[in-house]
Amino acid sequence: MGFLTYLINGLSLGSIYAIIALGYTMVYGIAKMLNFAHGDVIMIGSYAVFMTMANSGLPAVVSIIIAIVICTALGVIIEKIAYKPLRKATNLAVLITAIGVSYFLQNMALLIFGSNPIVFKSVINWKGITVAGLTISGITIITIVTCIIIMLVLTWFVKNTKPGQAMRAVSEDKDAASLMGINVNATISLTFAIGSGLAAIAGALYCSAYPTLTPYTGSMPGIKAFTAAVFGGIGSIPGALIGGLLLGVIEILGKAYISSQLSDAIVFIVLIIVLLVKPAGILGKTIHEKV
Amino acid sequence: MKLLKNVTAPTQKLIRTVAAVVLVYILMEILIAAGCISSLIQGLLVPVCTYSIAAVALNLCVGYLGELSLGHAGFMCLGAFASAYFSKLTADTIPDVPRFILALIIGTAVAALFGFLIAIPVLRLKGDYLAIVTLAFGEIIKNVMNVIYVGKDSVGLHFSMKDQLSLGMSVDGKMIINGAQGITGTPRQSTFTVGVVLLILALIITSNFVNSRTGRAVKAIRDNRIAAETVGLPVSKYKLIAFTLSAAIAGVAGVLYSHSLNSLTATTNNFGYNMSIMILVYVVLGGIGNFSGGIIATTVLLLLPELLRGMADYRMLIYSIVLIALMIFNWSPDVQKWKAVNGLTLDGIKARFSKNKEVQ
Numbered sequence: 001m002g003f004l005t006y007l008i009n010g011l012s013l014g015s016i017y018a019i020i021a022l023g024y025t026m027v028y029g030i031a032k033m034l035n036f037a038h039g040d041v042i043m044i045g046s047y048a049v050f051m052t053m054a055n056s057g058l059p060a061v062v063s064i065i066i067a068i069v070i071c072t073a074l075g076v077i078i079e080k081i082a083y084k085p086l087r088k089a090t091n092l093a094v095l096i097t098a099i100g101v102s103y104f105l106q107n108m109a110l111l112i113f114g115s116n117p118i119v120f121k122s123v124i125n126w127k128g129i130t131v132a133g134l135t136i137s138g139i140t141i142i143t144i145v146t147c148i149i150i151m152l153v154l155t156w157f158v159k160n161t162k163p164g165q166a167m168r169a170v171s172e173d174k175d176a177a178s179l180m181g182i183n184v185n186a187t188i189s190l191t192f193a194i195g196s197g198l199a200a201i202a203g204a205l206y207c208s209a210y211p212t213l214t215p216y217t218g219s220m221p222g223i224k225a226f227t228a229a230v231f232g233g234i235g236s237i238p239g240a241l242i243g244g245l246l247l248g249v250i251e252i253l254g255k256a257y258i259s260s261q262l263s264d265a266i267v268f269i270v271l272i273i274v275l276l277v278k279p280a281g282i283l284g285k286t287i288h289e290k291v
Numbered sequence: 292m293k294l295l296k297n298v299t300a301p302t303q304k305l306i307r308t309v310a311a312v313v314l315v316y317i318l319m320e321i322l323i324a325a326g327c328i329s330s331l332i333q334g335l336l337v338p339v340c341t342y343s344i345a346a347v348a349l350n351l352c353v354g355y356l357g358e359l360s361l362g363h364a365g366f367m368c369l370g371a372f373a374s375a376y377f378s379k380l381t382a383d384t385i386p387d388v389p390r391f392i393l394a395l396i397i398g399t400a401v402a403a404l405f406g407f408l409i410a411i412p413v414l415r416l417k418g419d420y421l422a423i424v425t426l427a428f429g430e431i432i433k434n435v436m437n438v439i440y441v442g443k444d445s446v447g448l449h450f451s452m453k454d455q456l457s458l459g460m461s462v463d464g465k466m467i468i469n470g471a472q473g474i475t476g477t478p479r480q481s482t483f484t485v486g487v488v489l490l491i492l493a494l495i496i497t498s499n500f501v502n503s504r505t506g507r508a509v510k511a512i513r514d515n516r517i518a519a520e521t522v523g524l525p526v527s528k529y530k531l532i533a534f535t536l537s538a539a540i541a542g543v544a545g546v547l548y549s550h551s552l553n554s555l556t557a558t559t560n561n562f563g564y565n566m567s568i569m570i571l572v573y574v575v576l577g578g579i580g581n582f583s584g585g586i587i588a589t590t591v592l593l594l595l596p597e598l599l600r601g602m603a604d605y606r607m608l609i610y611s612i613v614l615i616a617l618m619i620f621n622w623s624p625d626v627q628k629w630k631a632v633n634g635l636t637l638d639g640i641k642a643r644f645s646k647n648k649e650v651q
Binding site for chain 2 (some may be wrong): 101111262264276
């Protein structure tokens with residue numbers, strides 16, 4: 001395998017990180033909270049795809065749509081039950097609650113689906129193309145294309161539609177936004193809905209590329225995608241794309257050229273260096289603390 | 292209680308906690324001697340001490356420093372590996388008791404050193420970022436522990452981060468740290484007595500720390516960093532001290548852990564992110580900032596699954612629900628208002644009882 005293959009694999013993995021990172025970055029931008037449970041929503045989405053496609057024999061597109069609906073509902077319910085009562089509470093309380101939700105989803109999945117890893121059947125049955133002796137698999141191409149489409153649509157949505165503008169307004173200043181007649185609660189719910197829906201897509205793509213599914217599958221990509229969101233600048237949609245792609249490439253190249261066992265460590269070292277050198281990330285805005 | 296009148300309130304509390312621990316210890320020893328305790332429960336005594344110490348360490352960080360660390364299992368891991376490495380290396384040369392004490396000092400020192408080194412960059416961050424970076428450090432520590440190979444032969448020590456063969460040892464060589472297989476054959480010296488002694492030591496150190504001049508400064512910084520800075524407290528220095536102490540005590544838990552097992556490996560379940568969260572559950576259920584509460588929570592949560600075998604599957608699920616419910620009940624502004632209206636706050640309940648007395 002040459003450098004180019006690694007690079008393309010890295011971009012593909014990075015695209016998945018970018019889609020997950022969108023969920024983190026939008027929620028963080030609006031609710032100012034780290035939604036630790038986001039990674040586990042991915043896992044639930046993957047199980048939903050697996051159950052509907054492999055077990056019930058539905059076509060891949062239908063099962064992904066079902067998974068999106070389930071995850072969207074799940075995201076909104078989690079927000080309403082666990083996070084909404086704590087919206088004005090301290091950061092620490094919200095963070096611990098989010099960890100509790102993450103733990104809850106993992107153990108729920110453990111009870112329902114068991115701890116045995118499931119071999120995930122890919123949602124894409126396309127062999128891929130060969131360009132100049134370089135084979136690019138179908139899943140890689142679809143992943144990258146999906147990521148680009150999602151980015152374009154989401155950027156358009158946030159810039160040009162009423163709900164999108166409401167989201168930007170709420171992330172700037174909740175009180176001012178509510179004085180302008182924006183329904184803050186509905187906007188936050190919408191953000192959770194979009195983020196969780198994207199998590200379902202990310203779950204299907206992630207498990208198609210790495211086809212073992214356990215109740216703990218979501219936590220690692222979740223944490224790495226958060227790293228990607230921080231890397232790109234939290235709260236910024238193009239930042240999530242850049243951060244995700246960079247992180248994916250770093251991880252795959254690190255695995256190939258440095259050490260396969262240390263690839264996670266390499267990703268986390270990148271996070272630490274970024275946070276120390278440029279805490280606002282590549283595209284993030286520095287917020288000055290008011291006394 | 293006349294004897295306790297001359298000491299300050301925090302010291303009284305400490306004395307009561309330590310007395311309770313000693314009482315439980317004596318009771319357990321009597322029950323063991325009488326044969327009333329199953330071997331299953333006996334096997335849990337050292338883990339109870341281990342995780343109680345870890346809970347005390349994390350409580351110092353979360354409750355008094357006010358920062359959430361998700362990497363305390365990483366400090367445990369460092370303490371465990373450093374001390375087990377030392378114990379195995381010197382198993383034939385130093386007698387048992389001094390060796391364990393030296394191993395304890397080394398494990399604690401290594402955890403403290405890394406805690407200090409990690410704290411320098413980490414404490415520049417706040418809140419969520421700090422939590423995620425400590426998580427990252429914990430995972431890095433666990434990952435690196437899995438690729439370290441150290442062997443010893445007649446020439447001396449060999450070190451590698453690739454595999455066993457690249458050590459290039461002679462035939463008489465003996466593996467000490469064997470990558471993902473970890474350290475095997477650590478002398479098992481962590482008894483219940485040792486665990487209880489270390490737990491009491493940890494309690495005395497932390498209680499004295501939080502009520503010392505430094506500890507009060509740390510609490511002031513937690514409550515309002517800007518105000519503390521304004522009155523001239525060196526914020527970074529105090530945060531650094533508290534975090535390093537917390538890491539050191541987690542290291543003690545690691546030493547106890549490594550010396551209670553035959554083979555020591557670094558996996559997700561014992562030193563990964565899951566363990567850090569488990570310790571957090573102990574701390575939160577026991578009450579953030581309350582050391583004795585953390586110990587009680589640890590003991591109950593570790594013994595409960597053994598006592599209620601049938602509930603084993605639902606154990607973690609229930610923990611997570613309790614964690615969420617407790618957070619909402621204790622921190623939500625709406626719930627707090629509701630509690631105040633219905634007189635369910637601590638002051639409200641006290642007022643209700645004192646009123647009743649007046650009527651009588």
